Amino acid sequence: MSHTQTQPMETATETKRWQMPDTFIIIFVVGILATLLTYLIPAGQFDSQQVSYLVDGAEKTRSVIDPNSFAYATDDNGNLVYNTVGLFASGGGIGLMNFPFEGLVSGSKWGSAIGVIMFMLVIGGAFGVVMRTGTIDNGILRLIDKTKGSEALFIPVLFLLFSLGGAVFGMGEEAVAFAIIIAPLMVRLGYDSITTVMVTYVATQIGFGTSWMNPFSVAVAQGIAGVPVLSGMTFRMVMWAGFTLVGIAFTMMYASRIKANPELSFTRRSDAFFRQQELNEQQNTRWNLGDTLVILTVIAATIWVIWGVVVHAWYIPEIASQFFTMGFIVAIIGTFFRLNGMTLNDAASAFKEGAAIMLAPALLVGCAKGVLLILGGGSTEEASVLNSILNSAGSLISGLPDVGAAWLMYVFQSVFNFFVTSGSGQAALTMPLMAPLADIAGVTRQVAVLAFQLGDGFTNVIVPTSASLMATLGVCRIDWGDWAKFCWRFMLLLFVIASVVVVGAHVMGFA
Known part of the structure; x- marks a missing residue:
């Protein structure tokens, strides 16, 4: 009789033990990991430059990075600078325990957060x-x-x-x-x-x-x-x-x-x-x-x-x-x-x-933006961990054979989209680096653009740093953990097909 009474309790305890963490917990864990990266990766920066291009006959200009200008930040003694993030920060700075607030109040009426x-x-x-x-x-x-x-x-x-x-x-x-x-x-x-x-x-x-x-x-x-x-x-x-x-x-x-x-x-x-x-x-x-x-x-x-x-x-x-x-x-x-x-x-x-x-979902949007702020906020003009990650990925891609470089460009854009989900923002950060690297690796710039757009678009379907995704999940009352349990198969399917498309486009000389 005792066994009969305790079994339901044990089952309930076991079920609770394996319950998917709430989305807020997942975001906070990501914030902790981002904070750890600030202690492991030195800060770097690029100089910016203006580029002009035509869209529908109208000239557009945009500030982008100069791919040849990367340098790690150093102090007066020539030592590498680590933009470490502590538990708290005052004066508008970013800290692990105030990244939700800083994320919530960041940006402007034109975008996140x-x-x-x-x-x-x-x-x-x-x-x-x-x-x-x-x-x-x-x-x-x-x-x-x-x-x-x-x-x-x-x-x-x-x-x-x-x-x-x-x-x-x-x-x-x-x-x-x-x-x-x-x-x-x-x-x-x-x-x-x-x-x-x-x-x-x-x-x-x-x-x-x-x-x-x-x-x-x-x-x-x-x-x-x-x-x-x-x-x-x-x-x-x-x-x-x-x-x-x-x-x-x-x-x-x-x-x-x-x-x-x-x-x-x-x-x-x-x-x-x-x-x-x-x-x-x-x-x-x-x-x-x-x-x-x-x-x-x-x-x-x-x-x-x-x-x-x-x-x-x-x-x-x-x-x-x-x-x-x-x-x-x-x-x-x-x-x-x-x-x-x-x-x-x-x-x-x-x-x-x-x-x-x-x-x-609005709170989740702010917290997701706070994770980006921990890594440097996406600014190329200020030394940040994000710039160093971007430069290291570029160096890795430039040393690969052409087919591998084309595919790795897609993989890199997919991963980088976790940090910068804005399409135009990611283009401004990555394309000035990827375009000349494509020339070095023997990949056409059109394929480099293709790798960017597929990587930028598809991972928006699952990354919790996407404001639009979290808002849509919120109004549909879906926890991100439940969404991830469903979505991983679809994401794997998209990844495989997109990889074939990028490699195939390179082999065909898409230009």
């Missing part, structure tokens, strides 16, 4: 108002009812559209807004929130990494490398189509397996939130003029944002403002038509609740 965090809070609040009207719930039920038997079509269509968005205008952060709406739809169709992340954010990164025209990665990298901007378009279009088909096939196989056996889902527990919101499909769902106006407002706002991004290069501040305007208009409509008995006070509460849902 503070800009991305505020973007997340605003769109979370705006879509909180939209969800409060009940229009999305009723629309999902009607959509499910009208598409019975063809629900699987949602996956390839959505994946294709989001991949195209990533390829054409660098869609990434925008996927967060769509995931808010698509997550409950996928769960109610019998899939899970992982499927939502695949057809939204992951699809954008497939498009981003294989783009033939992305102004934030390919155009910048080619300009810096001295390659004609947007050259090699046909090869990249074929590559985009191939990788997009691979992504669609992988997602559909996974989704069909989950629909057949929901218990196999890594997010079965966290998806309970969306299942609890499910309405009784037997009841008569409300749909009136107010619901129609809400849906039209959301569609119009989406089209308006896409137009602004493509035509006027809108970014975080402008996109956030448009979605806030959408939430404001929906609040007026919902109050006027009393959707779900909505009042202006209810709209205000819904905005706050929607923003509150974004708080946890």
